[in-house]
Amino acid sequence: MSSVSGRRILLGISGGIAAYKTPELVRLLQKRGALVRCVATKNALRLVAQDTLATLTQGSVDHDVWKTAGPAHTHHIDWAQWADLLVVAPMTANSAAKFAYGLADDALSLAWLSCTCPKLVCPAMNTRMLHAAATQRNLIRLADDDVHVMPSDSGDLACGETGEGRMPDPIAIADEIERLLARKAAHPLRILLTMGRTEEAIDDVRMITNRSSGRTGADIAREAILRGHSVTVVAGPCDTPISPLAKVVRVRTALQMHQAALEAWPEHDAAICAAAVADFRPASPTTGKIPASRGMDHLDLVANPDILYELCQAKGSRKVVGFALESGDLARGSQKLSAKGADLAVCNDPLLDPTKGGFGTGTVWGWIGPTSATPVGAWMAKRDLAALLLDKLEAL
Numbered sequence: 470m471s472s473v474s475g476r477r478i479l480l481g482i483s484g485g486i487a488a489y490k491t492p493e494l495v496r497l498l499q500k501r502g503a504l505v506r507c508v509a510t511k512n513a514l515r516l517v518a519q520d521t522l523a524t525l526t527q528g529s530v531d532h533d534v535w536k537t538a539g540p541a542h543t544h545h546i547d548w549a550q551w552a553d554l555l556v557v558a559p560m561t562a563n564s565a566a567k568f569a570y571g572l573a574d575d576a577l578s579l580a581w582l583s584c585t586c587p588k589l590v591c592p593a594m595n596t597r598m599l600h601a602a603a604t605q606r607n608l609i610r611l612a613d614d615d616v617h618v619m620p621s622d623s624g625d626l627a628c629g630e631t632g633e634g635r636m637p638d639p640i641a642i643a644d645e646i647e648r649l650l651a652r653k654a655a656h657p658l659r660i661l662l663t664m665g666r667t668e669e670a671i672d673d674v675r676m677i678t679n680r681s682s683g684r685t686g687a688d689i690a691r692e693a694i695l696r697g698h699s700v701t702v703v704a705g706p707c708d709t710p711i712s713p714l715a716k717v718v719r720v721r722t723a724l725q726m727h728q729a730a731l732e733a734w735p736e737h738d739a740a741i742c743a744a745a746v747a748d749f750r751p752a753s754p755t756t757g758k759i760p761a762s763r764g765m766d767h768l769d770l771v772a773n774p775d776i777l778y779e780l781c782q783a784k785g786s787r788k789v790v791g792f793a794l795e796s797g798d799l800a801r802g803s804q805k806l807s808a809k810g811a812d813l814a815v816c817n818d819p820l821l822d823p824t825k826g827g828f829g830t831g832t833v834w835g836w837i838g839p840t841s842a843t844p845v846g847a848w849m850a851k852r853d854l855a856a857l858l859l860d861k862l863e864a865l
């Protein structure tokens with residue numbers, strides 16, 4: 470059975486030329502069993518006939534908050550609550566800007582702001598409009614707000630030019646919708662996730678840290694929320710925005726992360742330890758700045774607590790996923806995680822080939838599996854790693 474079967478999809482249509490393809494998208498989704506309503510901008514209805522959409526959806530087309538509102542005149546809010554997924558296809562540059570900044574001056578932007586369900590957008594416009602700095606900023610902003618931005622296709626454009634900016638084919642959009650909706654977890658979990666790096670002070674200026682960007686952790690948080698899990702993130706310093714739908718506890722040092730994670734653990738069903746925690750910290754950090762002229766021929770270090778090990782000690786029947794960065798030997802990572810009591814291991818080697826992926830990129834060489842299995846590494850998108858990890862965690 471299709472994952473869209475019985476699901477409620479609110480299709481937002483803005484005034485791009487590709488609006489003429491939306492009746493086909495409505496039909497495709499309906500054929501797969503979805504319930505579809507449309508909310509269109511006034512500009513969109515210059516490019517696709519309202520009557521066509523209304524015929525296909527049995528009149529479920531909203532375009533004017535004043536004229537088409539229901540008895541309570543809050544149609545846009547009711548529809549936003551009704552939806553399992555809001556899809557905006559095509560999304561114009563103008564609508565992208567409105568969504569990114571929270572403007573709400575028509576039926577579509579009002580619905581956008583009222584929707585709490587996942588959102589998918591399909592930007593479609595002339596290549597120069599797409600590459601304009603403002604549009605790119607808005608798309609990044611939307612992605613940071615946990616909106617799924619489907620990349621535009623390249624090819625012939627309605628303006629006669631050739632390039633990036635075409636709306637993907639309705640079949641591809643329907644497939645993407647199916648993929649997004651397929652991921653709902655049967656049993657939502659309360660997940661505790663550690664992510665990011667830690668910073669260990671040498672003095673008030675200098676520190677020991679590592680190159681973790683927190684990207685994998687942010688992808689896990691986003692994917693988990695999309696599936697309906699609730700997520701508490703204990704986040705060390707990191708460069709990647711974290712889903713606004715996660716509860717985020719910010720920490721800096723390994724000791725702070727240790728305390729925050731152990732305190733939170735009783736309220737959670739599973740833990741994913743993706744943070745790159747410093748193994749050691751300076752034994753006695755100095756207040757102020759150690760003058761360079763004083764020199765330093767050695768630095769005394771002490772071991773940090775092992776957060777993963779302690780979570781495993783207290784886990785009972787709950788599940789713990791451990792991460793191990795192993796340069797050159799993934800098997801060493803899974804053995805280490807097995808000894809600590811983790812149920813699932815993620816072993817990765819971000820140093821294998823920095824031209825292909827690693828720290829701060831969207832790709833990594835890694836493996837996920839039970840700690841008893843022998844790792845076999847592969848290049849994978851961190852986003853896919855997140856999905857695979859959650860598939861395996863949900864199946865435990």
Ligand SMILES: Cc1cc2nc3c(=O)[nH]c(=O)nc-3n(C[C@H](O)[C@H](O)[C@H](O)COP(=O)(O)O)c2cc1C
Nearest residue numbers: 483484485486487510512513561562563564593594
């Ligand atoms: C024939 C025609 C086609 C257009 N196609 C696009 C398009 O593909 N993408 C886009 O961003 N804007 C396009 N525009 C410009 C938008 O319609 C315009 O920016 C409008 O304000 C969008 O409003 P809306 O986002 O409220 O629908 C087009 C305009 C015209 C007249």
